[in-house]
Amino acid sequence: MEQRVHKRTTQQLQVVYQVVCQSCSHPTADDVYLWARRILLRISLGTVYHNLQRLVDEGKIGVLSFGDRIARYDPTTVDHAHLVCRHCGLVQDVVLDPRVLGAGLKFLTRSGYTIFSHSFVAYGLCPACEKGCSGTLQTV
């Protein structure tokens, strides 16, 4: 099974990757599209999706999903968890204590499963939102 398709490095691919990497948050495909258009005026949303998919397949970026059917892309590919603020929507990376995570995964493998990957997401209020606006929670 050899790599028979010769992949090309296009401007669009580079811009999409650059936008995801420079994003301080965890951008959606549309976020990436909006930013990419500031650099490549004629880039299309389809191309953005195509290149995001390719980058994910190549392991260069990660995809996330928080149950709202909207994919979010993540430049950080190392093992980490996410904190999602129910009020402002902020998504923050968190590096979990490896001992804790290791214990959790060991617990799971004991059940006979082989585990490739995992996802840990905590939903709550970020420090800023907890102070200011306690009470009006975002639905979902």
Add this chain to the structure above:
Amino acid sequence: MEQRVHKRTTQQLQVVYQVVCQSCSHPTADDVYLWARRILLRISLGTVYHNLQRLVDEGKIGVLSFGDRIARYDPTTVDHAHLVCRHCGLVQDVVLDPRVLGAGLKFLTRSGYTIFSHSFVAYGLCPACEKGCSGTLQTV
């Protein structure tokens, strides 16, 4: 703020709840629809969605999402994690060691967040699939 809307108990609501509870897996809305139609021939997909949503809002069932933009419904509302088999798609409940989970959450709250809920999902091969068919992995 009082409960001004009087909610009614309909056959459709009861059937939807019954189907989710009796389901051995974590059914999608369509799964529930298919099963419910065996009991209530004329139930519509819209009604199934409506009642699933209501049951979730009332905390009687849970919703899950494994990144494939398809909602799955879960009769188990107590705290638990999920194992998803990449090969056969089986979704299995797992009760994590409370000490491990507690340690993980304590680690997170130390960062200043207030945590309401969390989700832990592990992806891999279930024991059955690991034996039989190693090699042909499901995409995603």
Add this chain to the structure above:
DNA sequence: CTCGGTGCAAAGGGTTTGCATACAT
């Protein structure tokens, strides 16, 4: 009798796909 629920179908909205053209190699 009331008004919330149902069934049906159309609309939404994020993502994917098809196709002629552009361009990296």
Add this chain to the structure above:
DNA sequence: ATGTATGCAAACCCTTTGCACCGAG
């Protein structure tokens, strides 16, 4: 010159919404 990537737009698909009718309370 070759054939992959692009841009555009239509198709997909799960879910939500609108509306006239039904039926639980």
